[in-house]
Amino acid sequence: MNFPILSSLILLPIIGALFLFFTKDKNGNNLTAKYVSLFTTTVNFLISIYLWISFDQSTSSFQFIEDREWIDGFINYKVGVDGISILFIILTTFITPLCIISVNNTVKTRLRDFLIAILIMESFMIGVFCALDLVVFYLFFEAGLIPMFLIIGIWGGPKRVYSAFKFFLYTLLGSVLMLVAIISIYWISGTTDVIKLYELGIDAKYQNLLWLAFFSSFAVKTPMWPVHTWLPDAHVEAPTAGSVLLAAILLKMAGYGFIRFSLGLFPVASEVFTPLIYGLSVIAIVFTSLIALMQEDMKKLIAYSSVAHMGFVTLGIFTIQQQGIEGSIIQMISHGLVSAALFLCVGVLYDRMHSRLISSYGGIVIIIPKYSILFMLFTLAALGLPGTSGFIGEFLILMGVFKDNFLVAVIASLGVILGAAYMLWLYKRVVFGKLVNKDLTKMVDLNKSEYFILSCLAIPTLFFGFYPDPLINTMEVSVGDLINVYNNNLINK
Amino acid sequence: MNNLNLVLPEIFISLSIMFLLVLGVFKKDSSRLIFNTSLLVLFITAIITLNETYSVNRITLFNEGVVIDHMSSLMKIITLIGAFLVLSISSSYLKTFKIFKIEYPILILCSVLGMMVMISSNDLIVFYMGLELQSLALYVLATFNRDQLKSSEAGLKYFVLSALSSGLLLYGCSLIYGFSGSTNFDIIASQLNSNEYVLTFGIVFILVGLAFKISAVPFHMWAPDVYEGSPTSVTLFFTMVPKIAALTVFIRFLYVPFLNLIDQWQMIIIFLSIASMLFGAIAAIGQTNIKRLIAYSSIGHIGYTLAGLATGSNEGIQSSIIYISIYVIMNLALFSCLLMLKRNNQYYEDIDDLSGLSKNHPLLSLSLLVILFSLAGIPPLAGFFAKFYIFKTVIEQSMYFLAIVGLLSTVIAAFYYLRIIKIIYFDKEKERYDSDHSPWLKFSLTFSTILILLYFIFPSQLIEVVSRINII
DSSP states (O other), X not given: OOSOHHHHHHHHHXXXXXXXXXXXXXXXXXXXXXXXXXXXXXXXXXXXXXXXHTOOTTOOSOEEEEEEEEETTTEEEEEEEOHHHHXXXXXXXXXXXXXXXXXHHHOOSOHHHHHHHHHHHHHHHHHHHHBOBHHHHHHXXXXXXXXXXXXXXXXXXXXXXXXXXXXXXXXXXXXXXXXXXXXXXXXXXXXXXXXXXXXXXXXXXXXXXXXXXXXXXXXXXXXXXXXXXXXXHXXXXXXXXXXXXXXXXXXXXXXXXXXXXXXXXXXXXXXXXHHHHHHHHHHHHHHHHHHHHHOSBHHHHHHHHHHHHHXXXXXXXXXXXXXXXXXXXXXXXXXXXXXXXXXXXXXXXHHHHSOOBGGGOOOTTTTOHHHHHHHXXXXXXXXXXXXXXXXXXXXXXXXXXXXXOHHHHHHHHHHXXXXXXXXXXXXXXXXXXXXXXXXXXXXXXXOHHHHHHHXXXXXXXXXXXXXXXXXXXHHXXXXXXXXXXXXXXXXXX | OGGGGGGHHHHHHHXXXXXXXXXXXXXXXXXXXXXXXXXXXXXXXXHHHHHHHTTOOEEEETTTTEEXXXXXXXXXXXXXXXXXXXXXXXXXXXXXXXXXXXXXXHHHHHHHHHHHHHHHBOBHHHHHHHHHHHHHHHHHHHTOSTTSHHHHHHHHHHHHHHHHHHHHHHHHHHHHHHHHSOOBHHHHHHHOOTTOHHHHHHHHHHHHHHHHHTTOTTSOTHHHHHHHHSOHHHHHHHHHHHHHHHHHHHHHHHHTTSGGGHHHXXXXXXXXXXXXXXXXHHHGGGOOBHHHHHHHHHHHHHHHHHHHHTTOSHHHHHHHHHHHHHHHHHHHHHHHHHHHOEETTEEOOBGGGGTTHHHHOHHHHHHHHHHHHHXXXXXXXXXXXXXXXXXXXXXXXXXXXXXXXXXXXXHHHHHHHHHHHHHHHHSOOOOOOOOOOOHHHHHHHHHHHHHHHHGGGSTHHHHHHHTTOOOO
């Protein structure tokens, strides 16, 4: 290990944010701030691509490890990536610059502060995905609450205060139990280092409680039914860029946490609680899909569809099959791209007409055709049409579930149909039909930056839909190894 | 008497007090001079303490009535630095209310002397002497703005209730003396017969008195009124400095003479801790005055400190001391912000006065943001690490109930901290406040905010200092 590449990934956005701090807003428009933040995040993206290229796919062990003494003899600052976490890091560094470009149209006041919040958010999220020590993970996991609270609260819609509080307190409540569990692990096993814990395993008699404590945090963050209610509120009130970050990356922290910690550290308990996860996931898939059908607000609809999609993810993770877990990871990446794009699509309409109600649109296909095409692409990707990345994820997950439990798989497949129903119905009502409002004719089609962002998201969605090999090759060995660790610890304890 | 240099700080500070008193009487208009000299005295005392006692392992003096060890020297230094910072930032506030008088710094010096005696005490009588010396000075300080009704009320309330608790404390001392035949902590420890349940009564009475001094629930009633009524600079002093001294006595009293009776007092401390954490968090939600809110939040924070004490281990004591040190810094930062809310020679203390602060005063609001999130215990700020150390030791002793209640009350407490942040950042702006502040005020705010913000880079240093403390 020569150059601390992961630490520089984490630090770079913070340095950019510090730099922004010294620029000045002029009438709410700050070009320097925009360029600086765009530059930092793009550089970060390039570094992460370099990381991916130099990543050795043939080994399952963690790479680019940095290990420094931090709190004497107790916690080390330890970061590293394997085939699973590297994909999330790339997702993060890919989405953030797009968020910053989209800020152009959506954020009108205090642009500089907004960009600072997004940059700080980015470094915390990267930190979450490469932390290899439980305490370091917790630190990044929780710290992300601060910028997100401000993003929703300062730049959000009319009910922003309520939503920001709900978001913050819900997630904090879930996380404090995880802190108790982390400290308990330290006293039980004598370390919080994830790699060592993988080898040592944790005594089976403690696993159930510890698993539940971690679950309470991840379930809120995923979010799983019935603790999902913060998500629609937060999404509806957050500014577009905030929704994108929330949907595309923040929700993935929990899925990642399930894979890395719940499976890796507590196999005995995971075995015990798999029926619980199956039950909650299936309820989430069917129930929230039905709720999504009834929504009148577009953002809310997509928010509920996120809950349903995350239901598939948790389902896939706890199949503990190679296909299931790989499918979950692809589903998370795909959902990151697609939900980001869908929120941006809603944002495009909202910027022009200042309404998110489905009923105030109709027949816009004649007026803004470019937009309608891209919107259709993402609608189809969200419902999992073959040829889009959404299909690969759902297909692999269902394959894993069918091996494990036939009934659950059948009900979950029903969710796919419901997903198609609400997405297509949404598209039909907004884009086709009669013009409901004369003002709609004044709408202009996508401007350059919007076009650019949506195309950037469309390309990987299609590419990985046809050719998912780069993703699967990267994670295959690591997922296989994780399942080995799982089985070993299951037998030994 | 070869070791007189060990009490040199106390001797120096008492001589200075007498000298300054005489100077104040004979020289007219000397308040500025005395103010600055007092600052210097506190600073020099801190240096003497560092020089003379820091490396001492454990020595008892004066017929074993006074003890100098790592804990006493560290706590004395924190007390002195705390008093120094409080005094340095309070001058402009005092001038605004035209109470910039010679008595103010001298009273602070007196109470600091009392606290130093308390911190070093190894004997019930010495401890009581120090306690009364600091309390008497504090009563006067609370009423210092005597033309204001609220300030006089605060002082009187504090005096009456504090006298009551002192009475209880003395009664407890007499019970303990009656059953062990000595007032010295070490001798009590060796004479202890745990079957004497009357002894437990003695412990309980003393604990009640001490709980009153650190305002732990259910002996907290005085705190909100006194904090609200006293001049803000005095409130700052109340929230920081006496608590350090009282906590030290708390530790010494529980862990030196009565460690063997841990079964008797552990439940009491756990109860005090849980009650303080929960009550502090819930009662603060409805407050509209910042000083009252800080009173309740300080009750909550004392609850966490007590949680560390309840463990009965050396690590627990260390984590409590770390907690109170970080808490002192956060409090200093918070009050520095409060002292900056000044417009047309008037100070503002309502939470609504903070409305929309971020538009006019971005830097001040940013510091407040950092401070409040730190008080709420959100990583990666210093407040999180303080709580982290506490819960680490609590969980080590398998006290899961205490840990979970404590962490849940942080969630409740987060609500009212968030409410302030909401008012600062999300609400409509009001008039600007003055922006010309004294350099001391700016310095203390910047210094403490940076400490809070960057604590996570070097968390080991504080632990290293505290880990020398070895009571058991």
